[in-house]
Each structure stands twice: as structure tokens, then as C-alpha cells.
Amino acid sequence: MSQFTFSGGIHPYDGKELSKDKPVKELLPKGDLVFPLSQHIGAPAKPVVEKGDHVKVGQMIAEAGGFVSANIYSSVSGVVKSIEKHRVPVQDMVDSIIIENDGAYEEVEYPPVRPFEELTGADIVSAVKAAGVVGLGGAGFPTHVKLSPKEPDKIDYIIANCAECEPYLTSDYRRMMENPEELVGGMECILKIFPKAKGIIAIEDNKPDAIEKLQGMVSSIPNIEVYAMTTKYPQGSERHIIYACTKREINSKMLPADAGCIVDNCETLVAINRAVRQNKPLFQRIVTITGDAVNDPRNFAVRCGTSFNELIEAAGGFKMEPGKIISGGPMMGFAVFDTDVPVTKTSSAMLCLLEDQVSKTVETACINCGRCVDACPEKLIPSQLATFAEHEDYDNYNRLFGTECIECGSCTYVCPAKRQLAQAIKSMKRLAMGKARAEAAKKKAAAEKAAEEGKAAAKNDAKKGGDK
Amino acid sequence: MGQTQGAAGNETAALRNVSSNPHIRDSITTQKIMCYVILSLLPTTIYGVYHFGIQALLIVLCTVASAVLFEYLYEKLMHLPITIKDGSAALTGLLLALNLPPRFPIWAAVLGSAFSIIVVKMLFGGLGQNFMNPALGGRCFLLISFAGLMTNFSYDSFTGATYLARLKAGEMVNSYDMVIGNEMGTIGEGSVIWIVLGACILILLGVIDLRIPGSYIVSFVIFWVLFGGHGFDPYYITAQLSGGGLMLGAFFMATDYVTSPITTKGKIIYGIILGVLTGVFRVFASGAEGVSYAIIISNLLVPLIERWAPLKCFGYVKSEK
Numbered sequence: 001m002s003q004f005t006f007s008g009g010i011h012p013y014d015g016k017e018l019s020k021d022k023p024v025k026e027l028l029p030k031g032d033l034v035f036p037l038s039q040h041i042g043a044p045a046k047p048v049v050e051k052g053d054h055v056k057v058g059q060m061i062a063e064a065g066g067f068v069s070a071n072i073y074s075s076v077s078g079v080v081k082s083i084e085k086h087r088v089p090v091q092d093m094v095d096s097i098i099i100e101n102d103g104a105y106e107e108v109e110y111p112p113v114r115p116f117e118e119l120t121g122a123d124i125v126s127a128v129k130a131a132g133v134v135g136l137g138g139a140g141f142p143t144h145v146k147l148s149p150k151e152p153d154k155i156d157y158i159i160a161n162c163a164e165c166e167p168y169l170t171s172d173y174r175r176m177m178e179n180p181e182e183l184v185g186g187m188e189c190i191l192k193i194f195p196k197a198k199g200i201i202a203i204e205d206n207k208p209d210a211i212e213k214l215q216g217m218v219s220s221i222p223n224i225e226v227y228a229m230t231t232k233y234p235q236g237s238e239r240h241i242i243y244a245c246t247k248r249e250i251n252s253k254m255l256p257a258d259a260g261c262i263v264d265n266c267e268t269l270v271a272i273n274r275a276v277r278q279n280k281p282l283f284q285r286i287v288t289i290t291g292d293a294v295n296d297p298r299n300f301a302v303r304c305g306t307s308f309n310e311l312i313e314a315a316g317g318f319k320m321e322p323g324k325i326i327s328g329g330p331m332m333g334f335a336v337f338d339t340d341v342p343v344t345k346t347s348s349a350m351l352c353l354l355e356d357q358v359s360k361t362v363e364t365a366c367i368n369c370g371r372c373v374d375a376c377p378e379k380l381i382p383s384q385l386a387t388f389a390e391h392e393d394y395d396n397y398n399r400l401f402g403t404e405c406i407e408c409g410s411c412t413y414v415c416p417a418k419r420q421l422a423q424a425i426k427s428m429k430r431l432a433m434g435k436a437r438a439e440a441a442k443k444k445a446a447a448e449k450a451a452e453e454g455k456a457a458a459k460n461d462a463k464k465g466g467d468k
Numbered sequence: 469m470g471q472t473q474g475a476a477g478n479e480t481a482a483l484r485n486v487s488s489n490p491h492i493r494d495s496i497t498t499q500k501i502m503c504y505v506i507l508s509l510l511p512t513t514i515y516g517v518y519h520f521g522i523q524a525l526l527i528v529l530c531t532v533a534s535a536v537l538f539e540y541l542y543e544k545l546m547h548l549p550i551t552i553k554d555g556s557a558a559l560t561g562l563l564l565a566l567n568l569p570p571r572f573p574i575w576a577a578v579l580g581s582a583f584s585i586i587v588v589k590m591l592f593g594g595l596g597q598n599f600m601n602p603a604l605g606g607r608c609f610l611l612i613s614f615a616g617l618m619t620n621f622s623y624d625s626f627t628g629a630t631y632l633a634r635l636k637a638g639e640m641v642n643s644y645d646m647v648i649g650n651e652m653g654t655i656g657e658g659s660v661i662w663i664v665l666g667a668c669i670l671i672l673l674g675v676i677d678l679r680i681p682g683s684y685i686v687s688f689v690i691f692w693v694l695f696g697g698h699g700f701d702p703y704y705i706t707a708q709l710s711g712g713g714l715m716l717g718a719f720f721m722a723t724d725y726v727t728s729p730i731t732t733k734g735k736i737i738y739g740i741i742l743g744v745l746t747g748v749f750r751v752f753a754s755g756a757e758g759v760s761y762a763i764i765i766s767n768l769l770v771p772l773i774e775r776w777a778p779l780k781c782f783g784y785v786k787s788e789k
Binding site for chain 1: 485486487490491493497498554556594725726728730731735781782783
């Protein structure tokens with residue numbers, strides 16, 4: 001057991017051996033490419049191309065729709081076929097730019113790169129912003145926003161989240177094994193913005209070869225250190241990796257910056273490195289295609305926009321019709337009913353399982369065993385929260401900190417009664433947060449109204465005073 | 469184009485399973501947990517049967533069978549789903565049997581299991597809803613209704629009071645006998661060694677942990693040392709821990725999930741209350757034993773403990789709310 005851990009968590013079967021030892025294969029798309037305008041948290045991007053336009057690899061096709069938003073670049077050369085709604089991995093229909101691939105991969109010329117030593121922190125942030133880098137671990141939060149905290153002086157740790165605690169996923173592992181210099185390079189870019197901070201590369205100790213490799217690389221760099229984390233799901237949760245590394249706790253109302261930390265995923269750091277040192281925008285990432293239903297599970301370097309159907313085909317297709325297909329890992333991924341969805345910036349994997357463990361299970365009575373309490377990394381009482389959620393009991397739900405749930409699913413995983421705890425808590429969380437927002441808005445409106453009335457009254461008083 | 473593809477996707481939706489995360493489940497089930505507990509009670513059950521004879525075996529079999537039957541009949545009559553397969557009724561029956569004297573009449577044992585299952589468990593909503601341990605509820609019902617039968621521990625040629633009662637009366641007893649299992653007592657509390665062996669199995673299987681039994685035993689020992697009248701005397705402490713079903717209670721009945729608190733803080737508070745109550749009953753009450761009553765009273769306090777044990781959520785320092 002490593003000292004870098006947190007209380008709670010679970011140890012599911014990790015399935016990483018299916019794909020971890022095969023080198024990453026580059027995959028060039030054959031069919032049309034789909035670029036959803038909303039593949040990050042924040043405002044959707046605005047298209048800057050029109051139907052019929054010819055685009056090149058690395059050309060901007062949509063620009064950020066606000067500060068919390070990100071640019072989108074084409075990953076192929078070809079013609080814009082249309083801008084229409086298309087299904088995305090989370091199975092929503094989202095406005096997307098569809099590009100017909102001409103197969104030439106004609107690339108734009110990137111602006112010349114200035115020597116790294118000459119760059120200032122602001123240059124780096126703007127390069128990251130221009131390249132459209134977002135959190136590639138799955139959340140998709142625009143990275144330049146993370147790199148612009150309110151009080152930059154208070155940042156003292158930059159954490160590279162290389163835990164990869166989600167079972168079956170090996171894309172970060174392959175990245176660490178094949179391009180460790182780019183990971184460290186990305187870390188150096190961020191450290192240049194925050195020179196006083198210390199860089200931590202946090203890797204779960206089930207990847208000893210990656211730890212050794214990176215330790216060798218950073219041994220000559222004084223302000224970067226590799227931490228071997230206890231292997232446990234959800235070690236890669238932002239709040240918990242901060243706690244594991246620094247023993248600082250944050251809650252849902254705080255940002256990592258409040259604990260003096262900035263956390264970026266492994267793949268994100270590689271994208272930062274390319275954005276800063278090569279002026280290359282983000283249009284490619286590593287995606288794991290795995291699961292017992294796939295003939296040749298492995299990792300692919302994929303251009304964003306490629307259909308997952310092509311990836312499944314490249315992985316040898318299905319052995320048998322899978323019982324369940326998940327975009328992402330088995331703990332936090334989305335079950336999909338349609339695999340004709342594009343690889344987006346945040347797509348880390350497609351997991352195809354022969355057997356669906358969920359539809360078979362029958363929910364029985366809660367026996368109060370407390371396994372969910374012991375598993376909950378947020379130290380909540382999932383069994384009681386789920387019951388309050390089923391009854392829509394806002395007061396008790398909030399009394400037990402229901403909105404702190406990180407939706408990691410550990411409680412549902414361990415429950416012997418097979419209750420859908422996380423699902424109930426999650427749905428209630430949306431309602432409770434919506435209600436809290438509505439109440440805050442109402443309060444604000446009432447306060448404004450009162451202030452206005454007060455003002456009017458004051459005016460009247462003044463008038464009266466003037467009359468006298 | 470996207471629209472037509474979307475429609476095609478919807479057609480296949482019927483074939484693919486879609487659900488909220490997580491998509492994998494641990495292999496543990498309620499049924500497995502109950503089986504593990506029954507399994508770890510077997511050493512002491514077998515020893516009890518070996519030590520007390522065929523009558524003990526009959527009591528165990530009839531109590532278990534009738535407990536399962538009563539649950540089945542109740543659910544059948546009330547048009548409820550039949551849940552006897554989860555093993556909880558069998559476990560209740562077994563625990564009740566282990567709490568009965570070895571020469572207890574079968575008809576009374578069956579009556580006790582009817583009370584356990586129908587009154588304590590099913591009337592309150594079945595598994596997960598009962599407010600006190602059904603087996604102990606049944607035992608206390610029998611203890612009040614048939615006090616004479618329930619305190620007659622004589623078997624074969626052995627007659628007399630239990631070791632704890634004799635200790636209280638000022639006699640000296642052989643504590644070695646109590647540990648090994650030559651004590652007179654209920655079927656299940658004969659031998660501490662086999663109970664502890666079962667408890668170790670249960671802990672290794674991850675069904676229980678030491679939070680409740682540990683705080684129970686430690687707080688009881690402290691109470692005994694302070695108020696027991698013998699100070700820190702290993703002889704009396706061993707005797708107290710070995711006798712009167714304290715071990716059976718601490719590991720197998722106080723840890724009953726349904727009737728114990730769910731948080732770590734709650735579990736420790738609950739264990740301390742158990743230890744103190746057992747101490748009070750053993751030192752100050754007229755009888756020599758008190759584990760059953762201590763557990764039942766603590767069961768009733770669980771909602772209060774749950775309500776008032778402070779919850780510390782990750783990311784909040786004490787002053788924040």
C-alpha cells in the first residue's frame with residue numbers, strides 16, 4: 001500500500017491485460033468525419049466553415065463560443081459536406097460539422113515555433129487556448145480556463161493524473177510507455193506558467209514499468225516527481241487524487257485551485273505539449289477498443305471525427321454480438337445503442353462486453369450492510385441517500401450531502417442487494433442542484449426587487465425632502 | 469442523413485442493453501452473505517450437537533425448518549414475493565436455536581421461531597425492515613414466556629446453574645472449561661474456541677469487521693475492570709468473556725447488518741453502548757447474563773445513533789455545513 005491514497009474505493013476486475021501490451025496503431029479514417037460542435041464543457045463552438053468549403057488537416061472549423069469553450073480543428077483534408085445534427089457517444093443528437101475525407105491528408109502550415117525558453121506563461125496559455133485543448137480524461141473542461149486561476153500565486157502543485165483507475169482502459173498507459181517525453185514536456189509547459197509549483201506525475205502502482213520509465217526521465221528535473229499511487233478505483237477522481245497527493249480536501253463547491261492544485265490528465269498534457277512546442281492543434285488522441293467481445297482489443301491513435309464503427313472494424317470486429325457496448329470505462333462510461341458515433345476529444349475508449357451484468361440483476365431489499373458506506377470515496381451514506389432520492393426528500397437528501405456525490409458508481413458496484421444506488425443519487429442530484437439554483441435565482445430577484453423598491457422609496461423621500 | 473441514421477440506431481436500441489453507470493457488479497449477493505454467516509456458525513453448531521446430543525440436533529433442525537416455513541407461509545398468505553431463498557430466515561432459525569438450552573422442548577422452539585419470523589421480522593416489512601434482531605427477539609419472548617424452561621441448562625447427569633451464575637454467587641469455576649466448551653449453557657455458546665473460529669472465517673470473508681465486536685468487547689472489559697469488583701483480574705475477565713454468549717452475541721448478533729448502525733462512528737458508539745449495557749446487566753442486575761437484552765436495547769437505539777452520529781463528508785472541515 002502506498003501512502004498516496006484515500007479512504008473508500010473499490011477493486012473491480014481491471015481487464016487491462018486485454019490491451020495493455022499491444023503498441024498503439026495509427027488509424028486513418030475511411031468514411032466521413034463528424035465534428036460535434038459541443039465536445040467540451042461550456043458554450044458550443046461556432047462553425048467558421050460553410051457547406052462546400054475545402055478544409056485541410058489542422059484547419060480551424062469552429063471557434064470557441066465563449067471563454068469557457070474550445071476551438072475545433074479538422075483532422076483530415078476534404079470538403080465540408082453539411083452541418084447537421086449527428087449522434088454523439090453520449091447518444092444525444094448534437095449539431096456537427098460533417099467533412100468528406102479526400103484521403104490526401106494535406107496539412108496546413110503551422111506558425112513557426114518560438115524557442116521554449118523565450119515563451120512566457122501567457123504565451124503558453126494562449127497557445128493551449130488556440131489549440132482547442134480540453135480535459136481529455138472525459139470531463140472536457142477547457143484547459144486554458146484551468147490554467148488561468150484567479151490567484152496564480154497560490155498554485156503550488158500541478159498534478160498529472162495518470163492514475164487510469166477506470167477498468168479496461170489502457171490509453172494513458174500506452175501513452176506513458178510510448179511518449180513519456182511528451183507527457184513530461186507538457187508538465188514543463190504548465191510549470192513555466194506556475195514556476196513556484198511542484199509537478200507531480202501520479203501513476204497507480206499497478207503500472208510499475210510506467211512508473212520506472214517516468215522516474216528515470218524526471219530524475220534530472222528538480223521540480224517534477226513521480227508518485228506511485230495505491231491502485232484503487234476511483235483514484236483518478238480529481239478530488240481524490242488531490243487528496244492522495246497533498247492531503248488537501250475539496251468539496252463540490254470548490255475548485256482544485258482552492259487547494260492550490262491544477263490537475264490535468266495524461267493525454268491532456270501531451271496535447272498541451274504539442275500545442276506549445278509544435279503549435280499543433282488537438283485533432284488526434286489515443287482510444288482503447290477493448291472488451292471480451294472484440295477480436296483484437298488494442299489502442300489506436302485516432303483522428304477526432306472518425307466513426308467508432310471503423311475502430312471496431314480495425315480491432316478485428318466482434319467475436320459475437322456484444323451484450324453491452326460502453327463509451328468509456330465500465331464504471332463511469334455511457335452505454336450506447338448506436339456505434340455510428342464519432343471519436344470526440346473526450347472519447348477515451350469503447351468497451352464491448354459479451355455479457356451485460358446489469359440487466360440480469362434483480363434488486364432486493366437493502367440489508368443495511370454498509371458496504372456502500374465503506375466504498376464511498378466521498379464518505380456519504382449511499383443507501384440512505386438513494387432511499388431519500390426515491391422519495392424525492394430534498395431536506396434529508398441535502399442533510400446527508402447528496403450533492404457531493406461524484407457519481408463514481410462504487411456504491412452500486414459493491415451492493416449485495418444490487419440496488420441502483422448511484423443512478424438514484426445521480427438523478428436526485430440534478431433535481432436538487434436545479435432546485436437550489438432556482439431558489440438562489442429567486443432570492444436574488446427578490447433582493448434586487450427589494451433594492452429597487454428601496455431606491456424608489458429613497459428617491460421619493462428625497463423628492464419629498466426637496467418639496468419641503 | 470444524421471436523422472435517418474438516428475432512426476436506424478433506435479431500431480437496434482431494442483436489442484442493446486442500455487443502463488446508467490456503473491456497468492459492472494461485484495459478485496457478492498445477499499444470499500451469499502447469509503450463506504457465509506450460516507457456514508461460519510457451523511463449527512459451534514456441530515460442537516453443540518456433539519456436546520449436548522441428539523436433542524440439540526433436533527432443536528436446530530426444527531427451528532431452522534420452521535423459520536423458513538413461517539416466512540414462506542406468511543408471504544404466501546399475504547401474496548408477497550417469496551424470499552426464503554435469500555437464506556435470512558434459515559439464519560434467523562439457526563441463531564435462535566443456538567440461543568436455546570439443549571433440553572428445550574421442540575414445540576416451544578417452533579413457537580419461538582414463529583415469533584421471530586412473523587412478529588419481529590415480517591410484520592415490520594420483512595428483510596431489512598426489522599428494528600431488532602429477530603433471533604434475539606424470539607429468545608427474549610421465550611425467556612419471558614417460559615422462564616423455567618429457558619434457564620434449565622441441565623443435560624444428562626449435569627445439573628445446576630451456568631458458570632456465570634455460579635461466579636456471581638461467589639463460587640470459583642474452571643475458566644479453562646469455559647473456553648474449551650465444557651460449560652453448561654445454550655447450544656451455541658458451549659465453546660468459545662469454535663465461536664471465535666467462526667468469527668475469524670466471517671472476518672476473512674469480509675462479511676463483518678472488528679468495529680462493532682471490538683468496541684463492544686473492549687468497552688465491556690473496561691466496564692468490568694472498573695465496576696466488576698475484582699479489578700484487573702485476568703481470571704475473571706476470561707471467565708466473563710467466555711461465558712453467557714458474549715462472544716456469540718458480539719460476533720454474530722450485534723453485527724447483524726439490519727439492526728446495527730451503518731457508519732463507522734455509529735458502529736463504534738453502538739459497540740460502546742453494548743459493552744456498557746452488558747456490564748450493567750452482569751454487575752448490577754439480579755441475573756448473571758445480559759447479552760441478549762443489551763443487544764436488543766441497543767438495536768432500539770440504532771435510529772437515534774444514526775440520527776446523531778456526526779456525518780463528516782469528504783471536503784468539509786468541521787466548522788462548515
